[in-house]
Amino acid sequence: MLNQVRLHKGLNIPMAGAAALKMGQEPAPGVIVMKPTDFRCLVPKLMVKEGDKVQAGSVVFIDKFHQDVCFTSPCSGTVEAIVRGEKRKLLEIRIKQDAVTEYLQFAKGTPSKLSKEEIVKALLSSGLWPAIIQRPYGIIANPADTPKAIFVSAFDSAPLAPDYNFTLASDIQDIQTGVDAIRKLTGGEVYLGVASESSVLAKLNGVKAYVFNGPHPAGNVGVQINHISPIGKGEVVWTINPNFLAAIGRLFNKGVYDVARTIAVAGPQASNPCYVKVLPGVCVEALSSMFVNDGGQVCGQHVDTRYISGNVLTGKNVGFLGSLGFYDFQFTAILEGDYYEAFGWCKPFRPGKFSVQRSYFSWLTPGKKYNMDANLNGGKRAFVVTGLYEKVVPMDIYPVYLLKAILANDIDKMEQLGIYEVIEEDLALCEYVCPSKIDVQNIVSNGIATMIKEMA
Amino acid sequence: MKGLIDFVNNLRPSFEKGGKYAWLHSTFDAFDSFLFVPKTKTCCGAHVRDCMDLKRVMTVVIVALAPAMLFGMWNVGEQHSLAFGLDMSFWGKFWYGFLRVLPLIIVSYVVGLGIEFASAQIRGHEVNEGYLVSGMIIPMIMPVDVPLWILAVAVAFAVIIGKEIFGGTGMNIWNPALLARAFVFFSYPTKISGDVIWIKGVGKAAAGELVDGFSGATALSQAGAGIAPDALHTVAGQPMDAMQMVIGNMAGSIGETSVIAIAIGALILIYTGIASWKIMVSGVAGALFVAFLGGIGAQEGTLAAYPAYYHLIMGGFAFGIVFMATDPVTSAQTECGKWIYGFLVGAMAVVIRLWNPGYPEGMMLSILLMNTFAPLIDHFVVSRNIRRRVKRAVVK
Numbered sequence: 134m135l136n137q138v139r140l141h142k143g144l145n146i147p148m149a150g151a152a153a154l155k156m157g158q159e160p161a162p163g164v165i166v167m168k169p170t171d172f173r174c175l176v177p178k179l180m181v182k183e184g185d186k187v188q189a190g191s192v193v194f195i196d197k198f199h200q201d202v203c204f205t206s207p208c209s210g211t212v213e214a215i216v217r218g219e220k221r222k223l224l225e226i227r228i229k230q231d232a233v234t235e236y237l238q239f240a241k242g243t244p245s246k247l248s249k250e251e252i253v254k255a256l257l258s259s260g261l262w263p264a265i266i267q268r269p270y271g272i273i274a275n276p277a278d279t280p281k282a283i284f285v286s287a288f289d290s291a292p293l294a295p296d297y298n299f300t301l302a303s304d305i306q307d308i309q310t311g312v313d314a315i316r317k318l319t320g321g322e323v324y325l326g327v328a329s330e331s332s333v334l335a336k337l338n339g340v341k342a343y344v345f346n347g348p349h350p351a352g353n354v355g356v357q358i359n360h361i362s363p364i365g366k367g368e369v370v371w372t373i374n375p376n377f378l379a380a381i382g383r384l385f386n387k388g389v390y391d392v393a394r395t396i397a398v399a400g401p402q403a404s405n406p407c408y409v410k411v412l413p414g415v416c417v418e419a420l421s422s423m424f425v426n427d428g429g430q431v432c433g434q435h436v437d438t439r440y441i442s443g444n445v446l447t448g449k450n451v452g453f454l455g456s457l458g459f460y461d462f463q464f465t466a467i468l469e470g471d472y473y474e475a476f477g478w479c480k481p482f483r484p485g486k487f488s489v490q491r492s493y494f495s496w497l498t499p500g501k502k503y504n505m506d507a508n509l510n511g512g513k514r515a516f517v518v519t520g521l522y523e524k525v526v527p528m529d530i531y532p533v534y535l536l537k538a539i540l541a542n543d544i545d546k547m548e549q550l551g552i553y554e555v556i557e558e559d560l561a562l563c564e565y566v567c568p569s570k571i572d573v574q575n576i577v578s579n580g581i582a583t584m585i586k587e588m589a
Numbered sequence: 590m591k592g593l594i595d596f597v598n599n600l601r602p603s604f605e606k607g608g609k610y611a612w613l614h615s616t617f618d619a620f621d622s623f624l625f626v627p628k629t630k631t632c633c634g635a636h637v638r639d640c641m642d643l644k645r646v647m648t649v650v651i652v653a654l655a656p657a658m659l660f661g662m663w664n665v666g667e668q669h670s671l672a673f674g675l676d677m678s679f680w681g682k683f684w685y686g687f688l689r690v691l692p693l694i695i696v697s698y699v700v701g702l703g704i705e706f707a708s709a710q711i712r713g714h715e716v717n718e719g720y721l722v723s724g725m726i727i728p729m730i731m732p733v734d735v736p737l738w739i740l741a742v743a744v745a746f747a748v749i750i751g752k753e754i755f756g757g758t759g760m761n762i763w764n765p766a767l768l769a770r771a772f773v774f775f776s777y778p779t780k781i782s783g784d785v786i787w788i789k790g791v792g793k794a795a796a797g798e799l800v801d802g803f804s805g806a807t808a809l810s811q812a813g814a815g816i817a818p819d820a821l822h823t824v825a826g827q828p829m830d831a832m833q834m835v836i837g838n839m840a841g842s843i844g845e846t847s848v849i850a851i852a853i854g855a856l857i858l859i860y861t862g863i864a865s866w867k868i869m870v871s872g873v874a875g876a877l878f879v880a881f882l883g884g885i886g887a888q889e890g891t892l893a894a895y896p897a898y899y900h901l902i903m904g905g906f907a908f909g910i911v912f913m914a915t916d917p918v919t920s921a922q923t924e925c926g927k928w929i930y931g932f933l934v935g936a937m938a939v940v941i942r943l944w945n946p947g948y949p950e951g952m953m954l955s956i957l958l959m960n961t962f963a964p965l966i967d968h969f970v971v972s973r974n975i976r977r978r979v980k981r982a983v984v985k
Contacts, residue, residue, distance in 0.1 A: 146645075337752050362950045363981065365978070366982035377939075425908045433591060441636055445635065445637045446636070446637075447635075467636060467637065470602055470630040471626070473625035473626065475625050476624065477625070477640075478626060478642055478644040479648055483640060489641075490641050491860055491861045492649045492862075492863065507630050507631045507637065508638070509627070509640075511626065511640075511642025511643065511644065511645075512622055512627060512642065514717060514718075515717075515756070515758060515759025517646070517758060517917055518643075518646060518863075518917050519865075519917045520917075520927075523924060529977070530974075531971055533922065534971050548976040549978060549979065550971070550978075551978060564635040565635045565637065565639055566639050566641070569643060575633050
């Protein structure tokens with residue numbers, strides 16, 4: 134019998150377009166994009182130039198301030214373009230993929246027989262270190278730290294998220310090797326949060342498993358940390374996604390940097406929502422046959438398709454020319470929101486729209502799934518309604534007070550109110566339900582940036 | 590509908606930056622977003638959003654206010670016909686009341702929204718919807734005979750001093766509607782208390798016009814004057830029981846008399862989750878608690894000797910606890926704080942009623958007082974959370 138945690142707060146957003154449990158056609162080799170902007174606070178130092186040949190596992194850029202942290206190519210091929218933005222900020226490294234992937238060979242090994250230093254070194258040189266995220270702040274872990282514990286959430290509860298029982302079922306061996314490796318990195322436990330005892334990952338050895346029962350954000354690792362062992366000031370914990378545990382396992386079992394992952398392609402604008410095996414950095418274009426690319430009609434007006442790398446709560450709008458982020462395991466396609474809806478707010482019924490509150494009547498149709506779009510559904514206002522955020526944050530935190538402390542740039546208050554315990558995704562549902570349409574995640578980002586700057 | 594969208598789209602450029610009427614941007618925006626849900630896209634953070642917005646919140650509150658308002662209109666006619674001994678039909682009474690209340694609503698909205706639009710324009714903000722509710726509540730908590738100019742001044746005071754100087758909806762400390770009433774109460778006391786202002790036309794009635802045995806006192810002022818519960822009487826001098834006070838066909842401010850109509854509003858607010866049931870429940874508990882304590886050993890013939898539940902059905906208690914104490918901006922914001930805040934609102938209201946020799950109604954002052962202390966209550970609740978966190982910190 135595993136430890137049970139029952140969460141009552143939260144919300145499963147009823148979105149249409151969940152991926153069916155079947156695999157779609159893998160995209161043909163094309164362009165793979167590496168984006169230093171996927172990593173919070175990273176100042177990259179480029180190690181390749183246009184025209185260079187790379188193998189899967191070759192270093193492409195490194196962290197300027199922790200030069201042992203490498204970011205390596207997920208595929209073999211030729212560096213086709215280096216895209217820079219304002220002030221020459223490094224935005225993208227585009228690698229033209231070879232037809233057959235050549236892997237750079239790393240040393241194989243059995244993690245249980247390796248020392249902590251050897252494991253850290255293997256992860257750093259292979260490019261898998263960035264998979265380990267440090268809390269507080271949600272930044273890449275510092276290899277010099279020893280975390281209090283490592284947390285792994287073995288399920289994703291976000292809207293239309295991939296089902297890890299399906300995508301990781303064949304990777305259990307590698308994941309077990311990955312767990313054996315990261316166990317060496319902490320002085321404490323490796324905690325695993327699962328959705329149910331029958332989950333395929335619940336049988337891993339060497340972890341302390343907890344069952345988290347409840348609506349989203351039960352699958353967010355931040356929520357799980359808050360219930361298992363909340364982060365205090367001065368403490369550091371690490372988190373890692375099970376997909377990366379599988380990649381770590383492959384590194385030690387096969388000696389290769391193989392971060393291929395099975396992602397969900399979902400959303401109301403996905404023509405055939407299903408799963409597909411891709412590399413991080415795969416372009417939307419390569420999967421274009423899986424989306425309805427010519428937009429659609431809302432309220433008699435034409436709107437385009439929005440392509441999101443990640444889920445609709447925390448993902449990034451990457452556009453048709455964009456690519457899958459390093460930490461993302463799904464593409465979601467929805468309709469854009471630039472249309473007018475006459476008298477929308479005062480219509481008694483708006484059958485196509487969902488509201489968690491009862492002033493619309495979507496509570497009468499609990500099983501219905503909605504074709505949601507990117508309209509803001511209102512205008513931005515000050516904080517007015519109270520008690521709503523608290524209903525979707527299953528943590529011992531007062532979200533509105535934390536947000537106001539961030540807005541006031543009051544560092545002491547932020548610390549006291551729990552800035553160390555949250556990252557954007559943990560309060561994303563607040564943003565969804567907010568009738569004042571406050572950009573909650575943006576505020577949290579600013580707060581974290583301030584803390585990193587002030588505490589450095 | 591396509592035509593309307595095109596029409597507004599054609600107008601839009603003149604009101605945008607660089608356009609001829611760019612200085613009227615906020616006003617145009619207010620009407621534009623009134624007609625349409627704007628085409629604003631989510632740009633950062635969550636890509637999909639709940640379809641609830643502040644306009645909808647305010648609409649639901651107005652719907653919840655409607656039963657009390659409609660009953661209030663009918664009751665204006667009813668009380669008038671009783672006072673003057675007129676024989677009026679149901680619809681006749683309603684129509685009479687409607688025509689008397691409508692000017693109050695119009696003045697309240699025109700003055701209040703005028704100031705809201707002007708200040709939004711000055712700040713370059715969007716116009717906030719907050720006043721849609723305040724503008725409806727203000728006439729409902731006024732006596733029907735209040736002069737329109739006093740109402741206009743009170744509204745201006747409430748919106749400017751109560752709201753706009755703090756930064757608009759969401760930033761105010763005190764409930765603007767109550768501030769309007771407090772303004773009239775302290776500046777023009779004779780216009781909001783006494784026996785002749787609650788019924789339309791009584792103030793100007795010639796001798797002999799009114800029915801025999803007429804008394805314009807509200808139930809609460811009769812109780813405050815030492816009349817026993819079984820001797821309370823209606824406008825026409827008939828005995829009045831508790832049931833009649835629940836139904837609400839008695840003298841009082843326009844919207845406050847009917848507990849039943851207010852209860853319908855309360856159900857709507859609680860069911861839609863717009864107002865906090867915790868504040869309502871703990872408010873009622875607080876009032877009953879103090880009324881019960883006050884009643885122990887109370888002298889016959891004082892308000893304290895009344896059964897505790899009378900405090901819930903007399904005066905503005907029901908209206909205040911349902912529609913004004915629950916104002917999310919000015920009430921306590923933490924869930925635990927709401928219990929404490931509500932309890933104290935109810936308790937203070939009865940304390941003022943029982944132990945204030947000057948004026949029997951305590952709801953207005955009680956809510957304003959607790960509005961002032963709501964941030965303090967929240968402070969203590971949040972401090973508890975902070976202490977828990979500090980305790981487990983490794984580095985102090």
